[in-house]
Amino acid sequence: MKSILIIGAGRSATTLIDYLVENAKAHHWQLTIADLNVAAFAEKFLGVDFVNTQVLNITHKEAREAAINNADLVISMLPAHMHVVVAQDCIRMKKHMVTASYISAEMGALHEKAKQAGVVIMNEIGVDPGIDHLSAMKVIDEIRDEGGKMLLFESFTGGLISPECVKDNPWEYKFTWNPRNVVLAGAGGAVKFKQEGLYKYIPYHQVFRRTEIIEIEGYGRFEGYANRDSLMYRNDYGLNDIPTIYRGTLRKPGFCRAWDVFVKLGMTDDSYTLENSAQMTFRDFTNTFLAYSLSDSVELKMMHYLQIPQDSEIMEKLMWLGIFDKTPIPLENASPAQILQYILEKKWTLNKDDIDMIVMHHKFGYQINGEKKMLESSMVAKGKSSVHTAMARTVGLPVAITAKLILTGKIVTPGVHRPITKEIYLPVLKELEEHGIVFTEKEIPYLGY
C-alpha cells in the first residue's frame, strides 16, 4: 500500500484527483486530500474507498510534517511560493514530490540535497510549463538522434474558449486561468528572444504589437505574442547556440491589437493606486488616462489619441467590454490593473456552459545532411465541462501520471527536475495520448526569417 498526499484541492485539481481515485484500487494507493478548507469538496469523497480528506494549514509545521511523514509521495497544488517548505520536508523525510509550478531559485537550490536523499522532486509538469517541455523535448531529441542540428525553436501555448462558446464575444476569449496573471502578462520587463543569431528585445508597451500569426489545421488562425524570457530554457534543452528561439502565448487574431489599447492607456499598471477609485465609473476610469476636455467625448478622445478608426474592430471590442459605460467601480484605492481586472471579469468569466480550449504549437527548424527542414507539432485539448476544463485536464493528467510513474518505479532519477528527459516524456506523452491529448506532427517547407 502506497500513500499519496495531495495538498491544495482547488479548481485545477479536479482531473488530477479523479485520475488518482480511479487508479487507487489497482495500484494499492491510499489518497489523502488536504486543503485549508475541505468543507467544499469533502462530501464528494465521503465513503469513497482509499480516499481521506484532511484540513491542513501548511504553515503549521507539526501538522504539515505529520501529513508528509505519512505519505510516500506528495503532490503540491499550492500557490508556487509555498512549494519550497513542502520540498524541504519531503527531502528530509525522503518522500517524492510533484508540482506543476516553475522551479524557483529556492527550489532549484535543493537539487543536490534531493539527489543525496534519493527522492524525485518533479516540477513544471502541468501544461505550460509541462506538456510543452514533454512534447518539445521529444521532437528535439529525435532530431538530434538522427544527426540533425537545431536551427529554430518556437513554442506557443494559449488558454482560450472553445469556438462554439464564442457567440457574440468579439475577443473570442475568456479567463480560463488566474485573471490577475492575464492582466499583468508581459508587464515588468523587456521581452527577450533570439532570431537568426541576433538577440531581440521588446519593451512591454510594444509586446502586443509584435505578434506572429499561427495557423493550426482544423482550428484556423491564432496570433502569438512573445513571453517575457524566451532564452531561459536554452541550457536545459541543450539549445545554447540555437540561432532562433522564441516562446509565446496564443490568442485569436485581433486580441492583441485591442489589448494593446489597455497597455497604451496605462490600464495594466499595478504600481500605484488611483486617488478616488471607489467614486469612479468605468467611463471615468477610461477618461483618467486621457487629456481633459470640456466638450469632447471619452470615445473620441481615445480614438484620436491612439489613432483608432471609428469603424475598427478594436472599438467594437472595447465597447462590448463596457469601458465607456457609467457602471460604478466598487473598489477602494485600487490600482489600474485591479480595476481593469474587475471590468474584464464582468464579461470574461466562464459560464456554466462554457468550454475552454488549450492550444499548443511548436515549430522546429533543423539542418540534416546539408538540408534544412522544418516540423510543426500541434495539440488542441477541449474541456469536457466547466468543471472538467481543458486547463484542469492538461495540468492534472501529467501531474497524476508522473506521480504514478514515480510510485511504480518508472521515474527514478533523484533530484529537483523539470520533465525534459526520455525517462519522463516518453511514458507521460504515451499515456496522455490514451486520454486524447495528442500532438499532430507535420513536415513543412523550411522557413527562416
Next chain:
Amino acid sequence: MKSILIIGAGRSATTLIDYLVENAKAHHWQLTIADLNVAAFAEKFLGVDFVNTQVLNITHKEAREAAINNADLVISMLPAHMHVVVAQDCIRMKKHMVTASYISAEMGALHEKAKQAGVVIMNEIGVDPGIDHLSAMKVIDEIRDEGGKMLLFESFTGGLISPECVKDNPWEYKFTWNPRNVVLAGAGGAVKFKQEGLYKYIPYHQVFRRTEIIEIEGYGRFEGYANRDSLMYRNDYGLNDIPTIYRGTLRKPGFCRAWDVFVKLGMTDDSYTLENSAQMTFRDFTNTFLAYSLSDSVELKMMHYLQIPQDSEIMEKLMWLGIFDKTPIPLENASPAQILQYILEKKWTLNKDDIDMIVMHHKFGYQINGEKKMLESSMVAKGKSSVHTAMARTVGLPVAITAKLILTGKIVTPGVHRPITKEIYLPVLKELEEHGIVFTEKEIPYLGY
C-alpha cells in the same frame, strides 16, 4: 569672523564659490572649500584671501566632524544621498546648512531636531527645485493676499542650449546637466497630475506624446512634457484643493516626438543588460529592438514599425545622432539606457564655445471678485561661458545668497525647509534680479481646459 564650509566643489559650484569669495571680505567670512579631490582647483585659490582648500572624504567621520565643527554654516554640494549624514552633524553641532537637493524622507525626518537645535537646514534652493519655488510662491502669495482663489498652477523648467549655439543640431538640445538623469527622465512610474478637478495619469511610454506648447516672448516656442509627480508640492504650496496642477520640463518643439522613438523602441530601459553589447555597433543596437529581416534595412524597419514618414524631422534627428551608423559600442554588459547615453554624449556634450540656457515658465489661473484671471511668469537665463553656465549660476547664486542671508540673520526660522516663505523668497529673488535673473510677469486672458 564667520566660517563657511563648502563640501563638494564640482562643475556646478563655480558661481557659488565666486560669489562667496567676492563677498568674503565685506562680510568677514572665512571660506573652506573641501572636496575628495582638490588638486583640480586648489591652485586657483592659492593665495586668495579668506579661502582655504581641504581634502575631505566625508565618509571619514572624524575628519568630517572636525571640518563641520569649525564652520558656522555648511553648504553641501555633494550627491543628494550624502546630505543626511552632514545634516545630522550640523544639527548636533548647531550649524546651519544649505543644499540644492530635494528633501529626502530621511532629511525631512530631521525637521523637529533641527527646530530644537535652532538651526536652519535649507534645501531645494537651486534652480529646479529652487528658483521655481521662490518665483511661484511669490505670485501665489500675492494672489491670495489680494483675496484671489487659485484655480490653476502650471510650472515648466528646461535646461537647454542657447539658440546661437544650435547650429546644425536638429534637436536644439545638448546635455547641460547629468546625462543619465536626462536619459531616464520620466521612467519608472506613471505621471500624475490634475486637470479641472480630474486626476490624470500617463504611463511612461506615452509621456513624450502628451506635450503642451509654451510661447515665451523673445524666445519663441517650447514644448513641455509632464514631470513624474505634479501633485507633490500641493500641501506645501497651500494648493490642496486646486483643480489644475501640472509640472513639466521644457524642450524645443519636436524634441519629444523624436525622443519618443527611443522610448518606444525600449532604448531608455535601464533594467537589464544586453548579452553582447561590446560586440555591437550603434546600428546593431538599433536593430536589436526591431524584428529580424534578411533583406530590409534597419532604417526602413524602424520607419515602418513606428509609422515615421521618411521625410519627417524625426528621421533627420535620428540620423544626425548616428543611431544607424556602424560605430562600435565599447561598453561591456551595458543596459540599453547606458548605450543610448553613450551615443547621445557623442553629439550632445557641450563644446568649449557652447552657452547653455535655463528657461522657466509658470502659469497661474485664479478667481477674484467673481472674475477669472491668468498670469504668466517667465525667466530665461543664459550662460556666460562653458564654465560659468546658466545652470551653475541659477543653482549657485540662490545657494550662496541664502547662505549669506542666514549668516546675516535675515533667514532665521529653524527647521528643515524648502524655500516657500516670504522670509526667503523676497530677499533671494531681489538679489537674483540684481544678477540678471529676472521674471517677467504678464496678465493674459483666462484659459481653462
